[in-house]
Amino acid sequence: MVPNSMMFRAASALTAIGVALVLANWYAKPQQALAWTAPLAMFAVMAAALWVSRLILRRSTGNATARRSLDYITTAVVFAALMMGIPLAMTLARSYGVVDDVDLGRRSTGVLIGVFLAMLGNVMPKHLPPLASMGCDGARAQAFQRLAGWTWVLCGLGSAIGWLALSMDSAETATMVLVVTAMAVTIVQLLRLRRPRKDQPAPGLN
Amino acid sequence: MKVLKELNRCSLSARELFLAARDSPEAGVRARLTLVRCLAKYQNVNTVFKALSDPTRRRVLQLLRERPMSAGELSDHFPVSKPTMSAHFAVLQQAGLIDAEKSGRTIVYRLVMSVLEEALLGFAQTFGWGPDSGRSSRVTNRRAARRPVKGEA
Numbered sequence: 001m002v003p004n005s006m007m008f009r010a011a012s013a014l015t016a017i018g019v020a021l022v023l024a025n026w027y028a029k030p031q032q033a034l035a036w037t038a039p040l041a042m043f044a045v046m047a048a049a050l051w052v053s054r055l056i057l058r059r060s061t062g063n064a065t066a067r068r069s070l071d072y073i074t075t076a077v078v079f080a081a082l083m084m085g086i087p088l089a090m091t092l093a094r095s096y097g098v099v100d101d102v103d104l105g106r107r108s109t110g111v112l113i114g115v116f117l118a119m120l121g122n123v124m125p126k127h128l129p130p131l132a133s134m135g136c137d138g139a140r141a142q143a144f145q146r147l148a149g150w151t152w153v154l155c156g157l158g159s160a161i162g163w164l165a166l167s168m169d170s171a172e173t174a175t176m177v178l179v180v181t182a183m184a185v186t187i188v189q190l191l192r193l194r195r196p197r198k199d200q201p202a203p204g205l206n
Numbered sequence: 207m208k209v210l211k212e213l214n215r216c217s218l219s220a221r222e223l224f225l226a227a228r229d230s231p232e233a234g235v236r237a238r239l240t241l242v243r244c245l246a247k248y249q250n251v252n253t254v255f256k257a258l259s260d261p262t263r264r265r266v267l268q269l270l271r272e273r274p275m276s277a278g279e280l281s282d283h284f285p286v287s288k289p290t291m292s293a294h295f296a297v298l299q300q301a302g303l304i305d306a307e308k309s310g311r312t313i314v315y316r317l318v319m320s321v322l323e324e325a326l327l328g329f330a331q332t333f334g335w336g337p338d339s340g341r342s343s344r345v346t347n348r349r350a351a352r353r354p355v356k357g358e359a
Contacts, residue, residue, distance in 0.1 A: 121321060122320045122321045122322050123320055124321075125317070125318065125319060125320060125321065125324070126302075126318045126319070126320050128305070128316065128318060130307060131274060131307050131309065131314060131316070132307075132309070138273065138274045138316065139272065139273030139274065142273070142274065142316060142317060146271075146317075146321075146324070149320070149321045150321055150324075153321045
């Protein structure tokens with residue numbers, strides 16, 4: 001089975017670019033050699049994850065679950081490589097005097113994390129377990145996932161806008177408040193979901 | 207017209223598209239349009255918009271917001287035949303907006319809409335997408351109002 005080639009190629013290319021950026025940073029600042037080994041090791045882990053998952057997918061014939069897992073892994077690698085690659089590129093640009101703005105790397109990473117949270121929330125209501133395997137009311141589980149999806153989308157978008165529009169300190173505080181609120185809402189709803197409702201005691205669809 | 211015919215093919219590889227774009231400006235435009243169409247197909251956007259353009263399908267989605275329902279339960283809300291409803295369910299399923307699960311002898315449908323798709327549904331409901339959707343939704347509502355509710359008669 002052939003993996004989703006566009007995303008897989010993007011993940012591979014971004015990992016390679018990340019490794020090149022780490023090596024360039026190492027060359028520019030050789031005195032911080034120890035600091036550059038950590039991102040290098042992380043890029044190596046990403047490359048290994050991509051390679052292993054592709055190998056597993058090739059061996060499994062027509063397995064939709066394996067394909068979905070590879071899609072998740074490639075998407076995660078793309079975002080992780082971007083999150084690490086952007087600050088590395090900014091550090092490199094600063095060390096060569098191309099960019100003067102100290103906060104540009106942190107801002108762009110913040111925006112990216114916000115977008116990632118929004119994308120994660122967007123697909124959350126799509127991943128429902130089979131009705132038969134649910135330990136609670138199907139309608140409540142659906143409502144919980146929809147609420148969680150909306151919460152994380154709004155949190156991610158708010159965070160991204162905050163990093164774009166606010167000052168560094170305010171953006172950090174706003175992101176922290178938004179993420180903690182989203183987590184609290186999700187956890188409270190999850191706990192309410194686990195509590196059995198008196199009028200609908202049977203699990204699954206009633 | 208020629209470009210439109212070419213649009214329907216959508217079988218060129220990325221390399222062929224790049225070479226076509228490099229060779230002639232007309233082919234370049236065609237290649238870009240083909241690429242956009244390929245991306246649209248990849249993103250499943252067409253099917254989602256098609257599914258949301260019909261007021262009956264939008265009503266089905268609204269009903270499924272409340273809870274998962276069987277095909278029979280959903281059909282009871284509409285004054286249309288069961289094969290027509292099946293066609294609507296198929297379109298929604300193809301767009302990835304609903305999910306069907308077999309439970310004994312009945313098929314249970316449930317909502318699997320992403321947040322963006324749900325927002326699109328909200329927009330579609332507000333602005334009434336689709337050809338003469340306002341009229342058809344009014345007709346559907348009027349007919350549904352005339353129809354006796356199951357269990358009340």
